[in-house]
Structures are given as C-alpha cells and as structure tokens.
Amino acid sequence: MEIYDGPNTSSTFLGRYCNTTGSPGTIVSSGTSLTFKWHSDSGVEQGGWDAEWACCSVNAGTASASPSTMCVAGNTTLSLAGQDGGTTIQWQSSADGVTWSNIGGATSASEVVAVSSSTYYRAKVTNGCDSYTASTYVSVGGTPIPTNYYVNDNSTTGDVFCSNVGNAANNGRNPCSPKASLQDIFDTYDIDPGDTIFVDAGTYTMGLNVTSSTDEGSAAGDVVITGAGSALTHITAPGSDDNFYFDNVSYIMVRDMHLISSQAARYNYFIFEGNDHHLDNCHLEHSTNTNVYMHEAGGAHDIDDNAVSNCEIENTSSSGYNVWIRGDADHDTIRNCVISSTGTSAKAVVLNDYYSGSHDGWPTSIHFFGNNVTADDYGIVGDVVDGNTMETYDIHDNVFNITSSDRADGAAVWLDDHGLSSSNISNIFNNIISGGKCGIYLSSGVDYCHFYNNFICNVEYGIYVSADNSDDNDFNYNSIYSSKECMYFTQDSKAWWYVRNNIFYTTGNSSYSCIYAGNTSSTFVRSDYNIFYMPNGAYAATEGGSNYSLAGWQGTNHHDGTGNGDNNSVNTDPNYRNPISCLLDLTGNYQTGTSIGAVGTDVYGTSRTHPTIGAWEEGSSLPVTSTFAHVVCDDHEVQVSWNTLSELNNDYFIIEGSNDGQSYTEIGTVLGAGNSSAEQHYAFAFDQSEANFDVLRIGQVDFNGDYNVIKHLSIDCSDESVFSLSELYPNPTNGDLTLVLSSLGSTEVVINIVDLEGRVVGESQHGLVKGSNFIRKNVEALASGVYLIKVTNTSGEVVVKRFVKH
Known part of the structure; x- marks a missing residue:
C-alpha cells in the first residue's frame, strides 16, 4: 500500500x-x-489492511525536543508551538515511530522527560477530535533516525521499490526520486546505522567505494544495501574498479543482488580492514580474479565477525578465488553457499596470513559449514608462512566435489601450520568429499585437529600427511573409498595420532595399501576397530618399506596401547551403498567399533548407539533391512513400530524385553513378509505393568530358523510428549523423504522445512492418528544443502530433525 x-x-x-x-x-x-x-x-x-480515520480541523502545531542528540541517557525538553487554542495536550513516545504510548503526566506545552534510549515523541492535541504533530526523534548514544534511500536504473519495468527512474538530480530519499548510483548516495549523505539503501530491479554498471567512518553501521544496526533479488538486481563492475570496496568501514550488510566482474586485479566485494560485514543471498560471478576478498594489513581494524551466507559464488579464473580471507581474522563465517571454481588448478576458498616484516596476522576461529563446493583442484585451503599458526577451525556439513587430480597436493580440505594447543581444537566433520587427488591434505605442522564422520570417496588418497611434524590429531569414524592409499604418511608423522572406527577401502593393486605409515620410529597412540578392504590385491598397511596383510599388520607393533594395534580391526567388505555416487552408507554389513565420547552422532546427525564403524551409524548384515524402529508409551501399554525396506526369506519377528540388557525374555511375535523389495510397516503392543522392561530388541527369524537381532530400543515411559518424529529417511535424499510421526492420539501438525538461516522453504498441514504415521515429502526442488524438518502440533509442542539434500 x-x-x-x-x-x-x-x-x-x-x-x-x-x-x-x-x-x-x-x-x-x-x-x-x-x-x-x-x-x-x-x-x-x-x-488485508484495517484502517480507522477521522476528519479533524484541530491544528496540532509543531513538536520539538532539545537536546535532540545525547551521548548518554538524560533529560530532554519537549516543546509544542503553533497549536490551536482551547485544546488539551498529551505527549506520547514510541520506540519505532509506529506504536505509541502516553507519557504519564506530560500534558503541558513544555515538558521535561527522561530519555534512556533513542525515542520518537509527538503531541496529541484534542478539541472534539484528536490531531497529532509530526514526530520528533531524540538520539541517545549516537543512534540517528533510520533513513531509507533509493537507487534505480533508467527503467521502471519490473521495479519493486521505485516509481521513477534513477537520476543524479534526484534526492534519493524516496521511491519517487531515486538516485542513479550507490556512490551518489554515499557521496551526498552521511549514512548511519539502521539506514537502508534500496537498489531496484535492473542492470547497472557502477562501483561503490566507501572509505569514511561516517558511512558505516554500528552494533545498534547495520547499514543495509539491498537489491530486489539476485535474479532482478544486476550490478557489473566498471573498468578497473571493484564492485564494492570498503576501507576501514564496518557493520555493512549487502544482500539480494547479482554482482558481476571481469576486471583484472579487482574484486566483487573487497573488505580492507573492516568488521561485521554480512553478504547474504547474493549471486557473485568473476572471470579473472577473486570474488570476495577480506584483507587485514596491520591497521586500526582486523577483519573479524564477517559472514558470507546463502550466496551463489562462481569463479572461472585460474588465479582468483571465490573467497579469500587474509590477515588477522577471527570468527569469520562462510555458510550455506554454493561455491564453484572452474579455472585450472583453482582454489575455492583460501585462508592465509599477512606478513610485512613488522606485522603478522592470520585467520583463526573460521566457521565453514553447510556449503556445496565444486572446484578444479582445491576446496578450502588454510596456508600460512612458517612461524605463524592457524587454529580453531570448524569445517563441517559441507559437500565437496573436486573435478581434477592433476595437482599432487590437490584436496577438498588443505591445511598447513595449524594448531597451537589441545585447548583450541579444529574440527573437520560431517563432510561429503568426492573426487580429486586427496580428500584431506596436511602440508606441515598440522596439530590438534579432529577429523570424524567424513565420507571421502573417488579420491586417490583419503588423507595425505606430507611432513613429519603433524601430530596430536584424531582420525575417527571416517569412511573412505580411494584408488590408492586411504591414509598416507610420507615420513615419521604418525606419533600421537588416534585412528579408530574408520573404514579403509582401496581399489588399488599390490602397489598400494590402506595405510602407508612412513617409517617405524613412531607408533600411533591408538589404532583399532578399523575395517580394511582391499579387493584388488592392495595391502592392509605399508611401514618402513615392508608390506603387511591385516594379520601381518596386527602382528607388527604400531600402537601404544595394549597389543600391537588394530587387534579388533577386520578385513571385510563394508558393502557401501553406492561408492561412485559417494553414498557410503552400509547396506549389508556393519561392525561394532569402540565408543568415543566426543563423537555422539554420525555424519547425518543420528545418535551413535552400537557404535558402527565408519561415518554412518546404522547398518545391517541381515536378510532384513530396517531404517527405523520406535517405542511409544500409552499408560501401561507399550507400542512398538518398525519398518523394513527389504526382506529375504524372512519368516517372522520376535520382540524381546530385558531389564539389564543381557538377559532377554520373549514377549511376542509378528509374521514377516517373506521376500519383499517394497517398504513394509509393522507394529506390536504389550502390557508393561508387570514386566516393566527397560530395553527391547527386535529379532528376525529366517525360514531356515536362523535368528538375528535387527534393532535395540530403550523404553522411556516418563516422556510425556504426545507425539514425536521418530524417524526421517532416506537421509540424505535426492527426492522423496519419509517422516515417521508417532502419536498418542489424533492431532493436527504443521510441518515446516527450514534452511540453516531459519527461512521456511516449505510448509504443509497434516492430521495424525494414534500410532505411527508415515508422511512423504518430495524435496527434489530444494537446493543441495542441510535442512531442518520442524513439526509443531496444536499444543505448540515442537520436534526437529536434520536432513541432507543431495
């Protein structure tokens, strides 16, 4: 309106x-x-809109405040002048200029009021009807009244914000009078915290260069530059210029636009020593240089707390990067972006130091998660000069696709000189890495890193450790499918490594091994509960020039714990679902590993219970494949439900209960489907009042009488939730997603699909009946990434689970 x-x-x-x-x-x-x-x-x-109106002939006059700007909280004098006689006065205040409240006792033309924060004031003047003055604004702590500015091209076709074309002669202060460029807005006005510049739909060729601290936001509010959408607002960098350049300017948000550049040695978004920048929901393209460059060089500002979120970032240059963070940076975030670097030997994201002789600065506490990265040779690279050390990185829940293996050190995750102490751990977890020379490459001096729950497939080397001073690292619960070595240590670099619960699958021949362990002068701290699989003649391990089968490796001391190491490891086919597509879920075999307290979930967020060796928790070597089982209590009745995706010669199921998890008593049986490749659903209920079992297990009996356990379950009747999201499968998914909602009675629920920024990207309503309810959602249209399923019932109860869309 x-x-x-x-x-x-x-x-x-x-x-x-x-x-x-x-x-x-x-x-x-x-x-x-x-x-x-x-x-x-x-x-x-x-x-729609509701409005109340009144025609009033009362002249309200003019309101003013003195002082109108205050450094700290204090008193201001409100004054009313020019109002009609015979009227009553009531002063009002508002935090936002929309919702107003009367100020008690403030009924005179001049009033002194206490101001604790920036506030709007006006006078209500009454004589038979009400009339109001225009508001006056009192700023506390330098917070000015927010202002909107407008920029438009030479057309109003498809415009969202403006009703007129842009022109340098316009004032840029309203949609009828937009400026023609962003630079004109910044050159004409001092832009304050909370101000918003609307750049309408259209095609622009313009750069923005901001170097004044009078044109930045603050902790109270960003300066926001917003387009009409990344498919509507297109900005191309002019010759020899950056698209956006900010020099010692902080608290800026740029969102909802398409930035394009082909300028050599220039950037789409350049932060030179500035904090708290937020680049959100933008599409950036560069053909000759880096898209986003954050640079600190020993000046007044670092480059801290900057974020690139929900962006599509493309680079076709062999020399430029998509995101480059250089210098003293702390708590910068790159999240939920689609990043593509297609230039030869291109690096998608680079983190490195700035060294000038008198100043050293390097990135720490970098958060890189939820991204989908395609690159020629390198995904994310952390590289500093000797003597500088990065630390405390979180690289998780990303999908990496590396398309070339022509660089000897090419990798999805490449680290150098990393880790200062055990109190500042870097975590690299829940990533899906496909293609390239190496999944993970450690150059030199990489310590105190935890690598866990990663799928690493279609690589030559799973993890490659190239120097002898990378120690104190944990490598646990990873699933690898490589053509050469799964773990490669070039020298004696394996001291203080924990290597547990991993799947090492190499397709290599007798020239290769699952673990190439350097020489024999050091041992792993712990190396055990791993799966080794070498179907084409490779060895389990090579150390000091000697090749070992798994039995030979178990007879060779390579482990500081009890025994020689890998005492509980096995040589078996892990039965990956589809390793070429990097689906390293297990379909027909699983082995139980050793519990590691710091790793409580698997690559998809499922709680670890067995735990299963590898990045994926669930698995089955049984003729029956089941993806969920659930228990619900209803007074004294316990209701058990489960499914099967496939059954082979399955006669029946046995439900058994126990109080100690050791001795089980049969409770009842349910007939199976025999042979089936379609999903089947089963349910069983029993009276818990006498037995009072703590745990259940579901067994399966073949037609030939063989018995196998397929599920273990806990009974918790103290949970008073009337419904639960007991399962979500398949996870990850390419299209269909099944929700299993268990309910104690009939109810209505709203199902929201939410991205990691909190935006609802899908919503539907459903009715539940008592018991298990199966609801299928098609998420094929969603972009690849990590999402949340949020289910809310009519009582406001909420349950949430995470899923991955491939």
Missing part, C-alpha cells in the same frame, strides 16, 4: 508499506485528503 498526502498519486509521497515493513501507524494529512494506492501480490488470499 502506498500513501500520498493529497488528492492523487501526484501528491507528496508518504511511504510504501507491506507485510515486511508493517503498519504505517497514524498518518496526518497536511490538507484535506489522503490517497491510498494498492498493489496486489497476486498470491495468497489472506487478511
């Missing part, structure tokens, strides 16, 4: 309001009329 102060749309424009900007509050005309212009969203039918 647009509001004009007068009889038509040529009158003074007062503002545009919609569901995102809220109510306009009270509007007072300067004359005898107001004009309202409506814009349909052509979408859903929902409640």
